[in-house]
Amino acid sequence: MRSFASDNYSGVHPEVMDAIMQANKDHMSSYGADPVSAEAVELFREHFGKDAKVFFLGTGTATNTLILKHLTRSWNSIICSECAHITVDECGSCEAVAGLKLVHAETLNGKIQVDALEPLFAQVGDVHRSQPAVISITQNTELGTLYSVEEIRALCDFAHGRGLVVHMDGARIANAAAALGVSLREMTVDCGVDVLSFGGTKNGCMCAEAAVFINSDLGKDFEYVRKQGMQLVSKMRYVGAQFKALFTDDLWKRNAEHSNSMAAKLAELAGRIDGVRITRPVEANGVFAIIPESVTAAMQSAFPFYVWDHTTGEVRWMTSWSTTDKDIEDFCAELSRLMGEA
Numbered sequence: 001m002r003s004f005a006s007d008n009y010s011g012v013h014p015e016v017m018d019a020i021m022q023a024n025k026d027h028m029s030s031y032g033a034d035p036v037s038a039e040a041v042e043l044f045r046e047h048f049g050k051d052a053k054v055f056f057l058g059t060g061t062a063t064n065t066l067i068l069k070h071l072t073r074s075w076n077s078i079i080c081s082e083c084a085h086i087t088v089d090e091c092g093s094c095e096a097v098a099g100l101k102l103v104h105a106e107t108l109n110g111k112i113q114v115d116a117l118e119p120l121f122a123q124v125g126d127v128h129r130s131q132p133a134v135i136s137i138t139q140n141t142e143l144g145t146l147y148s149v150e151e152i153r154a155l156c157d158f159a160h161g162r163g164l165v166v167h168m169d170g171a172r173i174a175n176a177a178a179a180l181g182v183s184l185r186e187m188t189v190d191c192g193v194d195v196l197s198f199g200g201t202k203n204g205c206m207c208a209e210a211a212v213f214i215n216s217d218l219g220k221d222f223e224y225v226r227k228q229g230m231q232l233v234s235k236m237r238y239v240g241a242q243f244k245a246l247f248t249d250d251l252w253k254r255n256a257e258h259s260n261s262m263a264a265k266l267a268e269l270a271g272r273i274d275g276v277r278i279t280r281p282v283e284a285n286g287v288f289a290i291i292p293e294s295v296t297a298a299m300q301s302a303f304p305f306y307v308w309d310h311t312t313g314e315v316r317w318m319t320s321w322s323t324t325d326k327d328i329e330d331f332c333a334e335l336s337r338l339m340g341e342a
Contacts, residue, residue: 002327004266004305006202007172007285010320013204013255019245020206023237030234032056037240043247044198047184048212053219055211056239057231060171061090063197063209066229068134069098070222071165071195076133077101078167079120081112083142085169097229101130109281110143111151114158121162135159138169139187140176144263144286144316149180149187156192165218166192171199175284178256189214200242204255204321208242255321259285262319262328269332270317275339279314287317295338303331 003009012020028034037056044054057063064086068078078094080087082104086094094100106116112135123129135155140146147155152168159166168188170176173196177184188196194215200208211226213219226232233239246252267282270289280288290313291299299305308316317331 002303002323002330004303004317004319004323004331006306006318007259007320008202009304010204010322012206013245013251013321015248015251016204016206016242016245019241020238023241028237030236031232032236032240034237034240036237036244040240040243040247043244044210044212047247048214049185049189051216053213053216053222055213055219055222055226056233056236056243057209057211057226058207058233058239059231060085060169060197060199060201060209061093062229062231063211064136064167064169065090065093065097066222066225066231067167067195067197067211068094068100068136069229070225071167071218072098072100072133074099075131077103077130078134078136079103079105079112079117079132079164080136081105081107081110081138081141083107083110084136084138085142085171086136088142103130103132109145110138110141111145111147112137112155114154117155117158124162132162132164134165134167136167136169138171140172140179140284140286143280144284144288145281146176146179146283149182149191152187152191152193156194160192165194165215168193168196170196172202172284173198174203174252174256175260178253179260179284194218200246202320203246203252203259205242205246208239208246210243256285259319259321259323262323262325263287263317265325266317266319266328266331269328270335273332273336273339275342276335285319287319288314289317290314291335291339292342295335295342298338299331299335302334
């Protein structure tokens with residue numbers, strides 16, 4: 001099966017799997033007190049600062065939810081976009097687990113605009129209202145678009161000027177950095193991002209995510225939140241090994257660049273097919289399009305993908321580190337055939 005449903009569908013990159021096998025020797029201390037995890041943490045610090053506090057977890061939902069729980073009190077709210085993963089696709093975990101209120105800011109192409117934030121602060125100090133504590137952005141966004149470095153910096157400046165913290169959902173942070181042609185540091189540390197969830201699973205890893213507190217003071221005692229949140233992995237070395245591989249010889253970047261290039265090729269070839277309308281900017285590894293419902297159903301049986309908006313027929317096609325030129329060509333050949341019959 002060759003899938004365009006999600007980069008989660010892809011397997012584990014061979015270099016990552018080799019690293020797991022290398023870590024599978026002898027006995028090592030558990031719960032992250034092993035040399036493999038320690039080396040991985042130091043590699044993170046090369047990108048996010050020598051004082052960054054790094055914690056490994058197993059899922060992106062847990063990473064986002066536990067970070068936000070740690071940063072807030074029960075009367076606080078999180079400002080995010082209306083399409084943010086934390087509000088749409090995490091089954092209410094912020095509300096159920098963290099007890100938080102999510103407030104939606106208006107967006108443009110999935111991106112929060114600074115101008116749209118000011119009205120959300122009109123009732124700060126009003127005891128009847130939840131009080132904003134965090135602005136959460138996703139990079140790249142759920143719509144496949146990218147915040148520029150300047151846009152991230154502007155949002156951070158706005159947040160810090162009002163005493164708020166900035167969280168970045170970095171499920172596809174590697175794709176974003178590769179697409180923008182910047183380092184991970186330039187897109188986060190240098191812009192003022194305080195904490196991020198770093199996604200490894202969508203970039204060639206297996207159950208490997210990280211909470212990275214660039215502002216190390218904010219990471220104080222997070223280890224207890226992780227434990228209470230049931231995310232303290234016993235055999236942590238296998239998670240650490242994956243991140244070691246990802247940060248060795250820029251595997252994270254190579255995987256992301258390949259994934260992004262495959263999406264660009266998919267958009268180009270599919271966009272040439274009569275009746276196929278590419279609906280959003282293709283800036284990373286996601287392609288959004290509208291095709292007839294009958295074609296969608298037939299295509300999904302051969303190449304799984306998700307319908308993004310059932311009201312419009314908009315679909316989403318995702319590429320990954322393992323997507324090949326042949327995958328794209330086969331997909332577009334079948335799409336062209338079915339569109340011709342529609």
